Amino acid sequence: MGCGKSTMGRAVSELTGLPFIDLDNYIERRYHHSVKEIFAERGEPGFRDVERRMLQEVADFEDVIVACGGGTPCFFDNMEYMNGHGTTVFLNTPIPRLHSRLMRGRHKRPLIADKSDDELLVFIKEALAMRMGHYSKAQITFSSERLENKSEIANTAREFAKLLSIPIKK
DSSP: OOSOHHHHHHHHHHHHOOOEEEHHHHHHHHHTSOHHHHHHHHHHHHHHHHHHHHHHHHHTSSSOEEEOOTTGGGSTTHHHHHHHHSOOEEEEOOHHHHHHHHHHHGGGOTTTTTOOHHHHHHHHHHHHHHHHHHHTTSSEEEEOOOOSSHHHHHHHHHHHHHHTTOOOOO
16 A cells, blocks of 8 residues: 555556556456445455456456555465466555655545554554565565656656566657
8 A cells, every 4th residue: 555556557557558457446347336345245355355356357468557456465376376477566665655655645545544643654564564475476576666746657667667678659
């Protein structure tokens, strides 16, 4: 959360012409319910099952950029599945940068909307500690620290495309 998956995905998509799929948005369109509603109706196990099936569906698409939720790699064999079906990237962002981004946008995120700044910092540290074992299995680690304005986003997207040898559209 807050590492820039959607920002990077959209920017790289625009730069390269590759379609961008946000897995949570894909799930919402396919199920005609918000992720929050699916969680409420099915619980986390039910949501994670839906998420896994939708991940496997989009993994069959060719030449796409997929941003999955931060929990996606942490359930079932999702990380191994992703590694077997494409190039996986862990967008590594320093904790202070995550904290800054999430403080600004927390009102849009029900999971953290009511947390104080200090509680948010603890939440970030604990979530990363629990998930890092999964994230570290990504094939590439890429810094997403510099996404604070249009210029940084554009430059970072170019660096990302170059690193992955994705042709830039003219």
